[in-house]
Amino acid sequence: MSLQEQSCLVEDDPAFRWRHDLALKKLFSLMNREGEEVRVVGGAVRNSLIGAKVSDIDCATTALPQKVMEWAAEAGIKAVPTGLDHGTVTLVIDGRSFELTTLRRDVETDGRHAEVAFGRDWDMDAHRRDFTMNAIYMDADGRLYDPVGQGIEDAKARHVRFIGDASGRIGEDYLRVLRFFRFFAQYGREMEPDGYRACIAAQGQLCSLSAERVGAEMSKLVQGPFAVAALDAMHRGGMLSAILASVPHLSRFARLQRLAAQLYQKADLNLLLTALCVDVREDAIRLAGILRLPNRNRDAMMRMARTVRTIGSIDSKLLEQLAYEHGNETACDLVLLALVRRQINPDLTELSMQLRDISLWTVPVFPLNGRHLIDRGMKPGPQIGEQLNKLEKAWVASGFALSRQQLLSMAKTLR
Template sequence: MATLTLPETDWRHRPGLDALNRVLGAEDGLSRFVGGAVRDALLGTQVADLDIATSLPPEEVLARLRAAGIRAVPTGIEHGTITAVLESGPVEVTTLRRDVSTDGRHATVAFTDDWREDAARRDFTINALYADPMTGALFDYFGGLQDLEARAVRFIGDPLQRIAEDHLRILRFFRFLARFGDTPDAAGLDACTARARDLMALSRERIRDELLKLLVARDAVGVVALMLARGILAPVVPEITSAEALGRLAAREAELGVAADPIRRLAALLPRDPALGDQIGARLKLSNAQRKRIVLALTDGGTESARALAYRIGREGAEDRLLLAAGDETLLGQGWRQLAGWDIPRLPLSGGALVQRGLAKGPDVARALRAIEEQWIAEAFPDAARVDAIADAVVAQALNASISAKAASPGTGRE
């Protein structure tokens, strides 16, 4: 990168952050910003999470925060992480570490005061950048600034070793490639390909979280296609075999100005089989609401209008169906315009109104109400006056049918 200091950004002036840095000894070089906040500030993108690395032992971090009246939560103190809760939001403070042992899922760490040693245990060069909170001076031990400028996602050290330490780094490689990269690092790509089956050892929650983040990244379509070509997803979601529908969805989102949605994009990758979609959702530990959404998205919606669909399954479900449909783009545009600015109405009629018209309470009312509602939907949600007319006709038909049924019934009197 051309700059050698952290640029001025709003997050550097968050309320309480300067005080936190002083408490953590930043003026004496004991603490630095690290990772995503530094990377994203250099790229000029929004910073989501703020992390501080420090050479102070965790117990001293905890003591300093409490002495300063800053709420401290030992969220991962065994790994050196304490969350400082500021008025402007949480900040994770982690003591410099080195790995003692790893098994691909968990690591045993030892604390250190060596900044380069801490950087060496991180995954990619662009994530191993540090910045002095006071001066903004940057510290780069493994060429992360050059890689950031080149939009290269490169493992620190031997890619195979880094993957052996934490198998999730396979998915992280592709997520960061989709978010920041232009071309994949050849050694990293080959290592991920060779070790793809290691993903099977990970919890489905970790796989889900990385996959959903990847799907909304800048180049999700191209990177998913690359992952499929390299067999990366086959060990964990073998049902995903093509990125074609995802590409079509992404193009429609861009054309309509719709924000990328991870669940909708996941549905685009799955076979058009609601039951199978639900099984995959369960495997990935999606919430019940997310699984239901996938099922609705993969269900054939028939030929109903966009508004009728939105009334039946909700606006989000209707939008998913429209965006994922393989049909005419003109019909998509028409349906999208139908939903724009339209509030889903409620049937302006109650069962009590049908009782007042002469129907007996119970199944007859429920059946009549359903018939009225279906005609109201078919007529594109007319006003209350028209609903009253529909109700009059349906009730009259029901009463006539009841009278006819009684007349046709055999008598019960004595001969």
């Protein structure tokens, strides 16, 4: 029996317990009839083999998109034509979304777009995919299929390997350059030399991609557990500075990942990007524009770059002040950023407990408003806001201990 014909059952593997999901069973029941078949493919299978978390369940099917939608309508299942040109329909079953894509082959590619033809050949569908670990299928009985012959082995070894000739696969879609490093950042233990060289050789084609596609890949990449190694490989190959339009602070980024792990914190996208290449507000504006990040990400990076400069020694009082002004999560982010930007070296055991406490801390509400001051005889006008601002600063500086009456007494001296 050839590798392409080999398959194996995962019936008792706890990593595949999701295959018993009732919504997925309904999907199999709906689609596996009249000579058609559906199999789970890609991330769910790959992640289960690796032992990583499974979130989305994507499927491939021999049925044409029109038939998928027809059968869904007959069964009263919502069908969303999310990508009919490429054979993709999303079915919503019991509140769960499943992407179904008809088996296909590439007819014509130009590095950015692909014209596809639908088919019924599982082997051909597998060989048009990017990496071996993404070309593993699982049927309704829990049987795995590995048409390219290396997928299962590579997935278990966390080996990100192109299917066939790496340069040829990249030429079909230049985004695969970034996907190669993104997958390595998420799963990799060993970087395939041929794949790496092909990506470096093709880096000049990245400018032909939309900023949205580049930004989406980079956002996922920096959040991977092996992002430091992936970013370093990209930098050595000469592409990282061009993508970010700045000189990246790789040592700072690596220190952030180490400290976050030591302090049992999860660094979010805004913190990671700020540590990597944002020093001042202009950096945040530029990076958000280059990667087409939402305004909320831009504003968060600007705020962190501005506020971190005010942080000196770290204690519980400072954490509470930061949490009051910026929120609990941002307070933790700012402390981590201060550690890597200002080379502060606190007792990590104590700081870990402080960060845990501040994440659970209930932010207090300032006990005064303008009506309280007016009731005490102050005339309405701009001075009300100025007084409230001064009183709020005093209240925060007191550790939120001053009472309303104490603040009102202070207000008399501020007139």
